[in-house]
Amino acid sequence: MKHVFWFIVGSQFLYGEETLKIVDSRAREMAAYLSDVLPYPVEYKVTAKTNREITDTVREANYDTSCAGLITWCHTFSPSKMWIDGLRDLQKPWCHFATQYNVEIPNEDIDMDFMNLNQAAHGDREHGFIGARLRKPRKVIAGHWKDSRVHKRLADWMKAAVGVSVSKNMKVMRFGDNMREVAVTEGDKVEAQIKLGWQVNTWAVGDLVKEMDKVTEEQIDALVKEYESSYDVATDNTAAIRYQAKEEIAIKTMMDREGCMAFSNTFQDLYGMEQLPGLASQHLMSLGYGYGGEGDWKVSAMTAIMKAMGEGGNGSSAFMEDYTYHLVEGQEYSLGAHMLEVCPSLASGKPRIETHHLGIGMNEKDPARLVFEGKEGKAIVASLIDMGGRLRLIVQDIECVKPIMPMPNLPVARVMWRAMPDLLTGVECWITAGGAHHTVLSYDVTAEMMRDFANMLDIEFVHISKDTTPSSLEDELFIKDLAWKLR
Ligand code: MN
Numbered sequence: 099m100k101h102v103f104w105f106i107v108g109s110q111f112l113y114g115e116e117t118l119k120i121v122d123s124r125a126r127e128m129a130a131y132l133s134d135v136l137p138y139p140v141e142y143k144v145t146a147k148t149n150r151e152i153t154d155t156v157r158e159a160n161y162d163t164s165c166a167g168l169i170t171w172c173h174t175f176s177p178s179k180m181w182i183d184g185l186r187d188l189q190k191p192w193c194h195f196a197t198q199y200n201v202e203i204p205n206e207d208i209d210m211d212f213m214n215l216n217q218a219a220h221g222d223r224e225h226g227f228i229g230a231r232l233r234k235p236r237k238v239i240a241g242h243w244k245d246s247r248v249h250k251r252l253a254d255w256m257k258a259a260v261g262v263s264v265s266k267n268m269k270v271m272r273f274g275d276n277m278r279e280v281a282v283t284e285g286d287k288v289e290a291q292i293k294l295g296w297q298v299n300t301w302a303v304g305d306l307v308k309e310m311d312k313v314t315e316e317q318i319d320a321l322v323k324e325y326e327s328s329y330d331v332a333t334d335n336t337a338a339i340r341y342q343a344k345e346e347i348a349i350k351t352m353m354d355r356e357g358c359m360a361f362s363n364t365f366q367d368l369y370g371m372e373q374l375p376g377l378a379s380q381h382l383m384s385l386g387y388g389y390g391g392e393g394d395w396k397v398s399a400m401t402a403i404m405k406a407m408g409e410g411g412n413g414s415s416a417f418m419e420d421y422t423y424h425l426v427e428g429q430e431y432s433l434g435a436h437m438l439e440v441c442p443s444l445a446s447g448k449p450r451i452e453t454h455h456l457g458i459g460m461n462e463k464d465p466a467r468l469v470f471e472g473k474e475g476k477a478i479v480a481s482l483i484d485m486g487g488r489l490r491l492i493v494q495d496i497e498c499v500k501p502i503m504p505m506p507n508l509p510v511a512r513v514m515w516r517a518m519p520d521l522l523t524g525v526e527c528w529i530t531a532g533g534a535h536h537t538v539l540s541y542d543v544t545a546e547m548m549r550d551f552a553n554m555l556d557i558e559f560v561h562i563s564k565d566t567t568p569s570s571l572e573d574e575l576f577i578k579d580l581a582w583k584l585r
Contacts, residue, residue, distance in 0.1 A: 099267070101166040101260050104159055105129045105142045106152070108176025108225060117215055121145050121173045124199050128243050135249050138256050140169065146176065152184035160189045167191035167259035169252075172221030173199065174214065178228035185234055191259040191554045193252070194229060196222040196240040235553045257543070258550035261407040264359070265555065266295035268399050271349075271358040273303050274367030276393035282534040283394040285484035290396070293489060293557055298395050301352060303363075307370035309348035318343045325381065325451060329442075329468060332450040338466040339377065339451060346378035353387065360388030360398040365437070365459025374459050376438030376467035377451060380511075383441035386412040390536060391419070391439055396482045397536040404480065405443075407551070408542040415540035416441030418479060418513065423521070429502065430521035431514045434539065438467040440511035444539065445470035446500070454509035472513030474500050478545055479517075479537035485558070488582050492533040493548045494524060494562040498541070513539065518564045527562045527571050558582055 107125040109118060122145050129142035146152045159165045167190050185192075198218040229236050237255050241248035276283045287298045321343040325331075333339070353361055361382075365374050379389045388402025397417055404415040417439060424431045437458060442449045449468040456465055480493045495518040505512065517524025545561050552559035558578055562571065 099263070100164045101138050101256075101263060102164045103138055103140050103256060103259070104155070104165055104168050105132075105140050106155055106168060106170045107142070107145045108170060108172035108181070108221060109145050109174045110147050110176055113174055113214055117174065118145060118147070120215060124173065128199075132243065132249075132252070136256060137253050138166065138260065145173075146180075149180040149183055152181055153187065156184040156188050160187065165190055166263045167193060167256070169193045169195050170225065171195045171197055172218055172225045174217055175221040175224060178224050181225070181228050182232070185228065185232055188234070191255075191262055191550075192229075192234065192236040193255050194222070194225060194236050194238045195243075195252070196226075196238060197243045197248070201242050201244075235556065237550055237553075254544060254547050255550055257407045258547045258554065260411075261403045261547070261551045262554045264403050264406040265399070268294070268296040268360065268402065269356060269358040270296060270298040270388070270395045270399050271353050271356060271361040272298065272300040272393065272395055273306055273361065273363040274393060275300075275364065277364050277366060280392060282483060282532075283390075283392055283396065283536065285396050285489075287395075289484070289489065294399075294555055296399050298399070303367050303369050303371065306348055306352060309352055310344050310371075313344045313347045317347050321347060325377070328384075328449075330448055330450045332469075333453040333466065335453040335464065335466065338373070338453045338464055341373060341463065342375065342377040342466045345371070345373070345375040346381055349375065349378060350382060350387075359386070360390075360395070360402040362390040362393050362395045362398045364391070364393045368459060372462045373465040374438060374456065376465040379439040380442055380468045383416060383439070384443055389417050389439055389441075391417065391436055392536075394534075394536050396484075397534070397538060400480060400482055400538045401441075404538045404540050404543045407547060408540065412443075413540065413542040414443045414473070415538055415543060416444050418537050418539035420535050420537070423525075424502070424514075431499065431502065431516055432521060432525075433501075434472075434513045434515065435508070435510045438465060438510060440468070440470075440513070442468050442470065442511075444472045444513055444541070445511070446473040447471065449511070452509060467509070468511060469509065470511045471501050472498055472511070473541060474498055475541055477515065477539055477541045478543065478548070479539050480543075480548055481533040481537045483532050483534060485532070485582075488558055490532070490558040490560060491548060491552045492528070492531045492560045492562070493545045494518060494528055494533070495545060495564065496524075496539075518562065519566060523566075523568065524562060526568045527566050530568060530571055531560050531562065531575060
């Protein structure tokens with residue numbers, strides 16, 4: 099899917115034709131420059147001088163599927179009453195880019211003509227007022243358009259907006275229901291579609307088994323070759339690897355046929371299948387598909403969205419589960435893994451294909467899976483929960499480390515991290531906020547990007563960072579609960 103951002107520059111007729119010509123040519127120059135340094139193209143659309151120009155452009159943006167968001171800036175003063183109708187209609191993410199053409203005030207040359215042409219400092223305040231007055235969600239980014247710090251912030255905002263675009267087109271394929279009796283993986287699918295645009299529907303496991311029966315030996319040969327080129331094969335059980343390939347091809351065929359970018363399944367419903375998809379799900383995730391275990395469709399869709407928000411449009415984000423802690427004083431860590439399904443985009447080295455017995459579920463044979471250690475580095479974990487009446491997105495900053503022990507008998511991929519502000523306080527905060535055991539762990543999506551994503555979609559956002567304390571978080575949650583109930 100193509101993503102483009104539209105650039106609209108505010109002005110008015112007051113300054114005359116000459117000034118407007120300069121504004122127009124500079125806007126063109128800036129859009130071209132920004133397109134080169136940002137991850138997505140910036141298309142200059144119009145120097146807006148009338149209500150009509152603004153409403154027409156906004157309506158076009160709303161209907162254009164490739165338009166992922168609007169960037170506005172006021173080169174000169176642009177009276178904001180003429181923006182009201184357009185901004186009220188706007189359905190795409192909006193960034194108010196408070197920049198100006200020149201870096202320096204030209205000491206010798208500055209005169210009243212210069213002041214009239216370059217008055218973003220007050221033009222952007224008029225523009226900011228109307229955004230605030232309309233209570234319109236928007237991102238304000240200030241700085242010079244050639245400043246690399248500004249590029250980083252614009253790039254991150256763009257990626258959040260791309261996440262919104264992917265979200266609005268998200269279709270999730272569910273095989274089986276949620277795991278019996280589990281609460282946190284449940285949720286209101288109607289609310290999710292209203293707020294996030296997700297179409298979450300179910301397909302029979304029996305239909306997947308039928309699709310598996312249609313997979314040919316040649317198709318399996320080709321996929322196994324792909325496995326062998328990406329991973330080290332550390333098992334003699336080729337039948338198990340081939341069975342996973344067959345599962346992957348069948349799942350992918352069904353998802354692609356329906357336009358689904360995410361799927362979920364559960365070990366409690368494998369009727370007619372010999373094994374839970376392990377390697378199959380892991381390889382699908384490496385291709386950008388979302389996955390959630392135990393029927394967790396929320397984490398599945400979020401995995402696909404956060405992958406799309408990451409570097410190159412398929413970044414280092416993965417379905418994750420907090421499993422167990424190392425609580426030795428001074429070296430407190432969380433150990434994350436899943437029964438099988440951890441995305442190899444987290445791997446620090448080349449993953450190994452191994453086969454092991456899986457005691458949970460109705461696995462007649464030992465499923466093949468990728469085993470590896472996660473990378474070191476700063477990351478986040480994100481969890482979307484249904485609070486009843488609204489969705490809450492919880493994001494926690496974490497620091498991933500090389501696992502401090504080899505754990506040679508652990509038959510799954512593993513990631514080890516320290517939650518912020520420290521493991522125990524971080525756990526207290528996470529539990530207080532109601533965060534799930536399932537998360538999306540990401541190395542290249544930041545908390546700020548997730549905050550922007552939540553603002554764009556109008557859902558609650560909770561960030562647990564190095565500065566969070568359990569008491570400040572309790573107060574924040576209490577206030578937010580009241581605020582959201584009033585809406
Ligand atoms: Mn799980």
